[in-house]
Amino acid sequence: MIKEIVPLKITEVPTGTRVFDWKVPNEWQIRDAYIADAKETRLVDFKRHNLHVVNYSAPVDAWMTLGELKPHLHTLPEQPDLIPYRTSYYQKTWGFCLSHNDLESMDDQQKYRVVIDSTLAPGSLTYGEAYLPGSSQKEILLSTHVCHPSLANDNLSGVVVAAYLARELQRLDTRFSYRFLFVPATIGTICWLSNNKSHLQNIHGGLVLAGVGGPGPFTYKRSRAGNTPIDRIATRVLKDRRSHVVQDFVPMGYDERQYCSPGVNLPVGSLSRAPYDTYPEYHTSADNPTFLTPEQLFESLAVVSDVVAALEHDLVFESNRPFGEPMLSKYNLYSTGELGQDEKDIQQALLWLLNFSDGQHSLIDIAERSGLPMHAMLEAAKKLEQHDLLRRSNEDRCE
Amino acid sequence: MIKEIVPLKITEVPTGTRVFDWKVPNEWQIRDAYIADAKETRLVDFKRHNLHVVNYSAPVDAWMTLGELKPHLHTLPEQPDLIPYRTSYYQKTWGFCLSHNDLESMDDQQKYRVVIDSTLAPGSLTYGEAYLPGSSQKEILLSTHVCHPSLANDNLSGVVVAAYLARELQRLDTRFSYRFLFVPATIGTICWLSNNKSHLQNIHGGLVLAGVGGPGPFTYKRSRAGNTPIDRIATRVLKDRRSHVVQDFVPMGYDERQYCSPGVNLPVGSLSRAPYDTYPEYHTSADNPTFLTPEQLFESLAVVSDVVAALEHDLVFESNRPFGEPMLSKYNLYSTGELGQDEKDIQQALLWLLNFSDGQHSLIDIAERSGLPMHAMLEAAKKLEQHDLLRRSNEDRCE
């Protein structure tokens, strides 16, 4: 389905392939799974909800008492209506997830038929990749995990925002190249890193996109290094919006754990709305499409687009009139009279850019120091280049 | 008049001279200006108040209705008693400034005689300069704008404080040389910079003095670099006073805009009481001598003198007894018994200076770290030098 939005190169990594400290596991196929009562009435049925079976469950077909079954049942007693999401990738087991209410209605006296019709067998791990070349080989990485097929915010939202950003960028001439990864979390990312080790030095910055469709303030989690251009630009773009959170890197979370592992150490941060494991719908059946809104998805797309625009324009300029202020009125750049807030911001951005464009400060440096909105900085930089008051420095930092 | 206080070298820069991105404009002479009614009664009269004519107004002599006149009239509807101060240096126009009350009493039905008897013709821009040589060629720059002839705080106050500081310094043997500039804002400063480009490397630090006679807390605005000796010393001197404000450099304000333009980038900050455009009297007829007090002017002179004293004594010392504490009682430097706050401060300053005078820390470094008042630091340094416990380091930073 992503291929309908953006051309994808698909890579298959065979079961058993060694990737760094890991080995690609068997592929899991699930056809059916249920718990039925003596009358063969299905009480819990994978066909009614994907979440009912613990992901990666081994096959089973048995009659057992509730007592025997219970160690294999997962519920949320404090959210008794919801089905939890559970996986067991590296510990061979099987299990069912159900609402606590459904568990309460089960019965100690009778036996249950328990069926998981699954296969765990050699196959492959699959990831998709879209590469959009720009004028530089330096690239921006956008990575999103695709391994939760039945959760909406975590992470269909990331997949959708990444795909539509890719579609938007395809139409533009960009300075940077862009790479979009649609990968299973952890092992998929490790596969991609393992396959692309020699290539990593080209990555100028990147974002892991996850949980970007639900409510909650935007949260940017810094890269391991913490002060790279993507870190500073994402922080600045979020500051121009009302409420937001910026967090330091911690080695827990999504795939930034891999991109920021010590031997890789890429300038890759993470963008979410509410971060992982902080909202009640997280990893439950309540993380379904009703939890998302088109507005929230669009706003996330807008934020990522703003980050991309600022990265594209984060250049180091030098003033062509460095001695004293230039006479702005000569260039029709001196506004008088009543100005709106946007015009005032641009007027001030002109002065900030002229003063700090000394070959030492990039656009984000000056944006941080001035506190002006990024769009005013971009607009002012455009005007000053048009009037030949600024030139691009050879010290362009991204090359 | 300044020449009666301090000897001045006057420089004339002819109209048409190119200075950086600017050109010196025509000289403006104003002889008379008024709006009169049909009976030739002057309703608005330059001879009654300098502010009534927009500075740099082109000549005019015409009869017009209030409707025709209005685009040329400037009032302050929210301060209806006050006359605003307006200029139009680089856009050729003419205008009158008057109280909103006076405007309200004018009449739609009659015609008015409008006269501005001015000349805009080749001449020159004038600035004055006082240079007081010290033992070093390194110099401290004090700059003050002289282009608002009819406003008291902005900036007769700066002119007066600068002139009296110069008179005071003339009598002293100083380490630094001192240069005082009395210049028209912006274009005058640009002229001086343009005439003195090869000389700028001698400037160890400087202050733009503006708005130093009115009420309000002292405000120091840092130089572009932000952490030069003048920045740190001015901040420290103000901290020893009660309320004060320290601001980062922004490319808006007074002539620090020129001294801190990127090709010039001098360590020049700005000292004001209330900063520009933040008090209701700013650029109105209420900024007249009643807005100033002698006490406020004297206090500003005292602050600038304290900054100068601290700059003069901001030396790097080395302890002659660096191993363990020296035995202070041997030198009669160990005070016991009940001490006043000043004596306590000096007693502590002795210990701070002895501990941190390792050739790595200047007096301002140690003052910042100790938090002690600057006068106690200066007094303690004098005592320690007298007892040969400190020597001046070759690493004297200012040379």
Add this chain to the structure above:
Amino acid sequence: MIKEIVPLKITEVPTGTRVFDWKVPNEWQIRDAYIADAKETRLVDFKRHNLHVVNYSAPVDAWMTLGELKPHLHTLPEQPDLIPYRTSYYQKTWGFCLSHNDLESMDDQQKYRVVIDSTLAPGSLTYGEAYLPGSSQKEILLSTHVCHPSLANDNLSGVVVAAYLARELQRLDTRFSYRFLFVPATIGTICWLSNNKSHLQNIHGGLVLAGVGGPGPFTYKRSRAGNTPIDRIATRVLKDRRSHVVQDFVPMGYDERQYCSPGVNLPVGSLSRAPYDTYPEYHTSADNPTFLTPEQLFESLAVVSDVVAALEHDLVFESNRPFGEPMLSKYNLYSTGELGQDEKDIQQALLWLLNFSDGQHSLIDIAERSGLPMHAMLEAAKKLEQHDLLRRSNEDRCE
């Protein structure tokens, strides 16, 4: 008495020895001292309380009126029950300390017999030293002053904690060597420094222990440099406890003044409970054993032991699996299910150590960044070394 706990090397420094800017003074012997009334009844008697005589008092034997005597009497009018502690090492005088109540009961009308049976004569200054060799010549210095023989918190407490820490460390194989100093304050420390100048470069870090038996939050005062390993580790260990205070170095206080003098500049901080001169019992007869508790002394010993343990383990590691996360479940290091807080901390510490062990970060670097308790960091590092996931870097900072 200290020798019964830990073997001590005793050094005697003869009177008159020049040590840096000082000279070792005469030795003081005190046999008896009293103020008696006409009936030879002792009103103030050194035999009843050591504090009654000003330390280092010259001998006297005279009859005098209260008026004549008063300049030699020290009381605390605001704490009228307490006897103050006074010394006069370098100004030759004599005096008595008594409660203000006792002074009030004395009588203007009669004469008093005043006797101090003391000797001030050539002898020596005495300090004790315990050296515990470790595998490295780099050593940790623990210094405590022994010159207040009659005050409990200041500083029998420091002596006791140092002695018992030494006893504990004797039983362990340590990486660092440990040196314990039991010295008279100021002059004793100056003597030791003067005798050991060539040796100081071996000192990796140290603590002055003083006032560690009374109530009040732990207070760590940073070394002069402020950011050495001992500073960061002591701060981190205290943060794991509830309330605590961390202060910057100031050149007032205990013997850190000497260790941090500019020519010596050792990485030596100071650990106290309530710091000097901040509690009402300070330097009075109320600083007696009832002011201490065994629990407070033990807690201080525990804190210093924790600091020592963290110093011993403050190594720089490198991950043996730097690309992506290692697969923790392979090593049985991936805990699932309900974890207690300690287990959670260790689980997170594993991830922090694996991520930041890149040869650039020591254990304290990672502890600071993670905010995890030091014991969890130490436990996790042990596990990772056992599974060969971390190795010690050649960049071991302490050598």
